[in-house]
Amino acid sequence: MEILNINGLEADVKGKKVLNGINLSIREKDIHILMGPNGSGKSSLANVLMGNPKYNVTAGSAILNGEDILKLKVNERAKKGIFLAFQEPVEIPGVNVMNFLTTVYTNLNGRNAELRKEIERDMKELNLPENFLKRSLNEGFSGGEKKRFELLQVMLLKPKVAILDEIDSGMDIDSVKFLGETTKHLLNTTSFLMITHNDHVLDYVKPGLVSVMKHGKIVKTGDHSLIKEIREKGYNEIL
Amino acid sequence: MEKIEFDYNKYNFKNPTAKYKIIFNEGLSEEVVKDISNLKNEPKWMQDFRLQAYGFFSKRPTPKWGADLSKIKFEDITYFARATDKKATSWDDLPDEIRETYNKLGIPEAEKKSLSGVEVMYESEVVYNSVKKELENLGVIFCDTDTAIKEHPELVKKYFGKVISPNDNKFAALNSAVWSGGSFIYVPKGVKVPMPLQAYFRINAANMGQFERTLIIVDEGADVTYIEGCTAPVYSKDSLHAAVVEVIAHKNAHVKYITVQNWSSDVYNLVTKRAFAYENAFVEWIDANMGSKVTEKYPSVFLMERGAKSNVLSVALANHGQHQDTGTKAVHLAPDTSSVIRSKSICLNGGRTTYRGLVKVKKGAENVKSSTKCDALIFDDKSRTDTYPYMEIDEEQSAISHEASVGKINDDQLFYLQSRGLSETEAVNMIVLGFIAEFVQELPIEFAVEFNRLIKINMEGAVG
Numbered sequence: 001m002e003i004l005n006i007n008g009l010e011a012d013v014k015g016k017k018v019l020n021g022i023n024l025s026i027r028e029k030d031i032h033i034l035m036g037p038n039g040s041g042k043s044s045l046a047n048v049l050m051g052n053p054k055y056n057v058t059a060g061s062a063i064l065n066g067e068d069i070l071k072l073k074v075n076e077r078a079k080k081g082i083f084l085a086f087q088e089p090v091e092i093p094g095v096n097v098m099n100f101l102t103t104v105y106t107n108l109n110g111r112n113a114e115l116r117k118e119i120e121r122d123m124k125e126l127n128l129p130e131n132f133l134k135r136s137l138n139e140g141f142s143g144g145e146k147k148r149f150e151l152l153q154v155m156l157l158k159p160k161v162a163i164l165d166e167i168d169s170g171m172d173i174d175s176v177k178f179l180g181e182t183t184k185h186l187l188n189t190t191s192f193l194m195i196t197h198n199d200h201v202l203d204y205v206k207p208g209l210v211s212v213m214k215h216g217k218i219v220k221t222g223d224h225s226l227i228k229e230i231r232e233k234g235y236n237e238i239l
Numbered sequence: 240m241e242k243i244e245f246d247y248n249k250y251n252f253k254n255p256t257a258k259y260k261i262i263f264n265e266g267l268s269e270e271v272v273k274d275i276s277n278l279k280n281e282p283k284w285m286q287d288f289r290l291q292a293y294g295f296f297s298k299r300p301t302p303k304w305g306a307d308l309s310k311i312k313f314e315d316i317t318y319f320a321r322a323t324d325k326k327a328t329s330w331d332d333l334p335d336e337i338r339e340t341y342n343k344l345g346i347p348e349a350e351k352k353s354l355s356g357v358e359v360m361y362e363s364e365v366v367y368n369s370v371k372k373e374l375e376n377l378g379v380i381f382c383d384t385d386t387a388i389k390e391h392p393e394l395v396k397k398y399f400g401k402v403i404s405p406n407d408n409k410f411a412a413l414n415s416a417v418w419s420g421g422s423f424i425y426v427p428k429g430v431k432v433p434m435p436l437q438a439y440f441r442i443n444a445a446n447m448g449q450f451e452r453t454l455i456i457v458d459e460g461a462d463v464t465y466i467e468g469c470t471a472p473v474y475s476k477d478s479l480h481a482a483v484v485e486v487i488a489h490k491n492a493h494v495k496y497i498t499v500q501n502w503s504s505d506v507y508n509l510v511t512k513r514a515f516a517y518e519n520a521f522v523e524w525i526d527a528n529m530g531s532k533v534t535e536k537y538p539s540v541f542l543m544e545r546g547a548k549s550n551v552l553s554v555a556l557a558n559h560g561q562h563q564d565t566g567t568k569a570v571h572l573a574p575d576t577s578s579v580i581r582s583k584s585i586c587l588n589g590g591r592t593t594y595r596g597l598v599k600v601k602k603g604a605e606n607v608k609s610s611t612k613c614d615a616l617i618f619d620d621k622s623r624t625d626t627y628p629y630m631e632i633d634e635e636q637s638a639i640s641h642e643a644s645v646g647k648i649n650d651d652q653l654f655y656l657q658s659r660g661l662s663e664t665e666a667v668n669m670i671v672l673g674f675i676a677e678f679v680q681e682l683p684i685e686f687a688v689e690f691n692r693l694i695k696i697n698m699e700g701a702v703g
Contacts, residue, residue, distance in 0.1 A: 029402075030473070036331075050654075050658050051657075051658075052654050053301075053650070053654065054650070070308070073655045073658075073662075074654065074657035074658055075658075075661055075662050075663075075665075077658075078658055078659060078660035079660055086655065086658075086660050089650050089655065090649065090651040092653045092656070092670060092673055093673055093674070093676075094672070094673030094674055094675070094676030094677065095669055095670070095672070095673035095676070096673075096676070100659075100669070102668070103661070104659040104660055104661070107659045107660045107661065107665075108659075129531075136673065136676075137673075142456050153659070157659075228314070230542050
């Protein structure tokens, strides 16, 4: 059963076409891996699904529970359960991490008296330092910390569809392993579109579907055996 | 230790006393100045002080170096009347926007009426009495300045007008001639006042006059935090507010002076604030300016003796039709003195912010350290922000730094927060509150919460 269906999606940024008719489905309780060479449009797809105003959608739809999310404002998409873990999370000076998490959580999921406990537990699992909550959002975080903080938000918010844009790059080996395990744990509530460059994470996740993107199109979709094929032959040969 | 008479009536909470129910005709003359003084039954020295100041005021032209003040009509202003006489007489008389703001701030019904001047209200009496007792036990004097002249004449006479001379500038001269109300604080040697003064007196702040005069004397090794103003917009029918605030921090003293003011949008807010910091004293001005048509305010510290320190942290927010011309002066007159200046300004919808600052180091004041950092956030092309950091450094042995930045709200920041479910308005507010977080951290917690709400209200129209 599919939770998100993307049909014929086309988009451009600053007049340049970056998505060229994307057809892709994310199944419920599944991890869909999206791979492809640099500049193939993977991040563009992630941004368009979340509604980044820099991108202009020219055709197509993305149906979540019978509704085309492309017609919704960014925050409305979030409220419907779409989440984007950013490849390069932006720093926001002076915005306290704890306040941010509380505001965002309460806005999306309602009040939770146990929230602080949950945050602290997740932080511990992610090996984030105790003073983390007092810091400014993403400011002065190391590359790995930024990515782990994105993952923390997935764990906490439990969106319906989490798009992870190269969340594994910049993560150390233990974090990548933890990422793999965590996505598995979360499958009851969350389905994933995992964009990755690095096949390391694929040692720890078992995707139902794997797609390969090139020139703004999905050029191949298969099961996890496709990963093995790419590993062995490289993109050039299989595409 | 002096015995302190802290009469609630005299603080003018309870009765807008009938004897003050006199409104002078518009315009200013020597006669008016004399009448004000006579009515208050003041000692001769004060009357002379007022008359001399009136002379200075008459001679000085309206300053042209800052915001546009050419539309002030001095002859149309009423120079003396109890605030309560001039305020709205019924809740319905208040402009809708003021009522709406009170509602948004979540101010209790009774308190709203008091703030608007419709009714004087004493809900805080219980708290007030316990504070009063505590202050008495410490020997702290805290009363309005009119009362202080009567009850502590020597102390007032010694310091009044010594930090800011009546001829300092046109508006200080005006205040010196017609002042009324304001706070007087004396903290005896070694006393650390355990609670911020005025925090409990929010209501009273709204009843302050337009020419209030505040004098704070902190004796050796003493410590006090004073909070001025209130977060609710002060509704006033008067178009001119010209206050004078003098602070004296003796050896090893610490003074933190917090101002949050939110004037209604037709007010000219022209305030002179200055502190003298003696040996190893530490003076902090924490100053937020919102609302008003024009604000010109540069809280200053004169670092008089070795080891004195100052910290000035300010926020200015200018929305449509407003010009916040603010900044500070750090005047280093002695060696080993240091100053820190941080300014945050926000302008939107055609609002204008100006930072105007002076760092001065006198010859011979060696090993001075001073750092200035000005950050401006500008929302649109209609708005404007300028920085004028003047420096007069006459001593080579000093370390002076200045940084300035101007930024726009970053689209990536907005997108990030919106992707987490916040609306565009909520996202903008979060970014703006982050921008001024340093300032908010200096506020007592209950005040900080209201201040944040206030910023959000004043940001109205930020998102199209």
